[in-house]
Amino acid sequence: MTVVQQDSPPDSGFVMPLSGVTVLDFSQFLAGPACALRLGDLGARVIKVERPDGGDASRKLYLADLAFDQDSALFHAINRGKLSVAADLKDAGDLAKVRALIAKADVLIHNFRPGIMERLGLGWEALSALNPRLIYAGVSGYGPVGPWRDRPGQDLLVQSLSGIAWLSGDADGPPVPAGLSITDMMAGAQLAQGILALLVRRGVTGQGGRVDVSLIETAIDLQFEHLAVYLNRDGAMPARSAVANANLYLAAPYGLYATADGHLAIAMCPVDRLAAVIDCPALANFPSDRWFADRDAIKAVLRDHLATQATRYWLDRLEPAGIWAAPVNDWPAFTADPAFAALEPTQQVRAPDGAALTLTRCPIRVDGRILTNERAAPRLGADTALMEASDDR
Structure with a gap:
C-alpha cells in the first residue's frame, strides 16, 4: 500500500483529488475545522484565518493537559496540515487583505452565529459578488431561523435537545450522551459533502454557491431511522429496554452483556x-x-x-x-489487536523543531492509497505573509 504524503511530489502520476483548491477556514473549535481538515486530507490547501489575540479557541482547549508545539494536542488533531494567517476582521486594513484572499479562494468555511459575517461585510451576497466562483460554507448551532437561532451551538446541548441522549441508557436509568462530539463531527462531514457537491456543480456551470448545515439538523438526520418510525406512528414514544438497551426498535438479543471478565x-x-x-x-x-x-x-x-x-x-x-x-474493547485492547495495526490507522505529524505527535489519519483511501500529512497544525499567524503577496497561489 502506497502512503501519499500530501506535501510531497505526486507518486507515479497520482494527483490528490482537491489539488489546486484553496480553502479559507474562518471557523474554530470542531465542526468547521473538521470539515476543512477533511478537505485538506484530500489535497486542498487550507488557510486558517484567525484573530491575532489567541486565534482559534481550541488552541488552548487541553484534554488531559496534553500539549504539543505551543498549543493543545486537540488543536493539532483537528488542524494538522493547515496554514495560518492572523487578521483582525474589524480592522479595515486587515479586512481588505482578507477580502483579497477571498477573491482568489475556492472555498470559505465559517461557523459564526447567524448575522455576524454579514455585519463584517463577509456575507454570502457580498462575497459572491466579489468572487462568483466561491463556495461559501457555513455551520451553525440551530440554523438561520427559529427561536433557537441564537443559542450556543454546543454538542452536548444539541444531543440533549434533539433526543439523542435519551436514546441510550436502560429504561430505569438516566439518559446517556454519546462519549464523542458526534453532532459536531457529523456536521463537519455533512458540510464537506455539500462543498464537494458544489465544487462538482461549479465544474459544470462555472458558478459558485452556498451551503449551510447546523448541528441540530445534523442531529435530526442522525436519527432518521428512529424518527421515521416515530413520525408515522401518531407520536407514540418507543420504550427503552430495561435490560441491555442498545436500540429502541430491535428485538432481543440486541445489546451489550456483562460476562465473567468483561x-x-x-x-x-x-x-x-x-x-x-x-x-x-x-x-x-x-x-x-x-x-x-x-x-x-x-x-x-x-x-x-x-x-x-x-x-x-x-x-x-x-x-x-x-x-x-x-x-467490548477498551482502547488498550483495541489498539493491541493485529486488526488495528493492519489498517495503519495512525500517523505522525511533526512540528518545526522536529518533535512528533501521533494522531489518527484520514480514513479515506483514494485509488487504493492511504492519505497522510506529516505537517503539524500551524502556529498562530505563521503564514500571515500570504496576505501581503500579490498572488497567494
Whole structure:
C-alpha cells in the first residue's frame, strides 16, 4: 500500500483529488475545522484565518493537559496540515487583505452565529459578488431561523435537545450522551459533502454557491431511522429496554452483556439459534413472534447466563456458528489487536523543531492509497505573509 504524503511530489502520476483548491477556514473549535481538515486530507490547501489575540479557541482547549508545539494536542488533531494567517476582521486594513484572499479562494468555511459575517461585510451576497466562483460554507448551532437561532451551538446541548441522549441508557436509568462530539463531527462531514457537491456543480456551470448545515439538523438526520418510525406512528414514544438497551426498535438479543471478565456485544440473531449455540434452554421457551414484546425477559435470561463464563469462552462458540458478536474493547485492547495495526490507522505529524505527535489519519483511501500529512497544525499567524503577496497561489 502506497502512503501519499500530501506535501510531497505526486507518486507515479497520482494527483490528490482537491489539488489546486484553496480553502479559507474562518471557523474554530470542531465542526468547521473538521470539515476543512477533511478537505485538506484530500489535497486542498487550507488557510486558517484567525484573530491575532489567541486565534482559534481550541488552541488552548487541553484534554488531559496534553500539549504539543505551543498549543493543545486537540488543536493539532483537528488542524494538522493547515496554514495560518492572523487578521483582525474589524480592522479595515486587515479586512481588505482578507477580502483579497477571498477573491482568489475556492472555498470559505465559517461557523459564526447567524448575522455576524454579514455585519463584517463577509456575507454570502457580498462575497459572491466579489468572487462568483466561491463556495461559501457555513455551520451553525440551530440554523438561520427559529427561536433557537441564537443559542450556543454546543454538542452536548444539541444531543440533549434533539433526543439523542435519551436514546441510550436502560429504561430505569438516566439518559446517556454519546462519549464523542458526534453532532459536531457529523456536521463537519455533512458540510464537506455539500462543498464537494458544489465544487462538482461549479465544474459544470462555472458558478459558485452556498451551503449551510447546523448541528441540530445534523442531529435530526442522525436519527432518521428512529424518527421515521416515530413520525408515522401518531407520536407514540418507543420504550427503552430495561435490560441491555442498545436500540429502541430491535428485538432481543440486541445489546451489550456483562460476562465473567468483561462485556460482550450480540447483534441481530434468532433467539432459538442463540439458545442452542450457548446451551441456554430457557431462551428456547420464547416463540419468535414474541422476541420483541418479551425482549426484556429474554435479555434478562441471557444476561444471567452470559455472566457465568468469560468473553472468550462465548466468542469461541458464537463466532464459528456465524452469530454476530464481538468483545467490548477498551482502547488498550483495541489498539493491541493485529486488526488495528493492519489498517495503519495512525500517523505522525511533526512540528518545526522536529518533535512528533501521533494522531489518527484520514480514513479515506483514494485509488487504493492511504492519505497522510506529516505537517503539524500551524502556529498562530505563521503564514500571515500570504496576505501581503500579490498572488497567494
